[in-house]
Amino acid sequence: MSHYNALTVETFPIAPLLAAWRDRNPEHQQSRCTCTQGGCCASAESLARRVGVSHSTMHRRLRSGQITPDEADQWACIIGVPPHAVWRDDWGRSLYEPDLEVI
Numbered sequence: 001m002s003h004y005n006a007l008t009v010e011t012f013p014i015a016p017l018l019a020a021w022r023d024r025n026p027e028h029q030q031s032r033c034t035c036t037q038g039g040c041c042a043s044a045e046s047l048a049r050r051v052g053v054s055h056s057t058m059h060r061r062l063r064s065g066q067i068t069p070d071e072a073d074q075w076a077c078i079i080g081v082p083p084h085a086v087w088r089d090d091w092g093r094s095l096y097e098p099d100l101e102v103i
């Protein structure tokens, strides 16, 4: 983890982001789910729609369990959680410098 260069794409685990998504949205319903009427539910499919990626991309991410730094940054912002709140110290150690005032 401590060595990376321009050719290395660091990734972030998708699990804490999914957890944040589930915290903020109602459980997916078998029938008449809000996600079939343009709303958002806790499903990964609904998250995919919200962040603007295809279902196949989302399923690849779920299989690998990882997302790219760009996705991590964008998806967290779309969900409304600062990336450093999702990935904590891992975000601070990443290539992305969070906009935090160091106390």
Ligand SMILES: [Zn+2]
Binding pocket: 027, 028, 029, 033, 034, 035, 036, 040, 041, 042, 043, 046
């Ligand atoms: Zn749903």
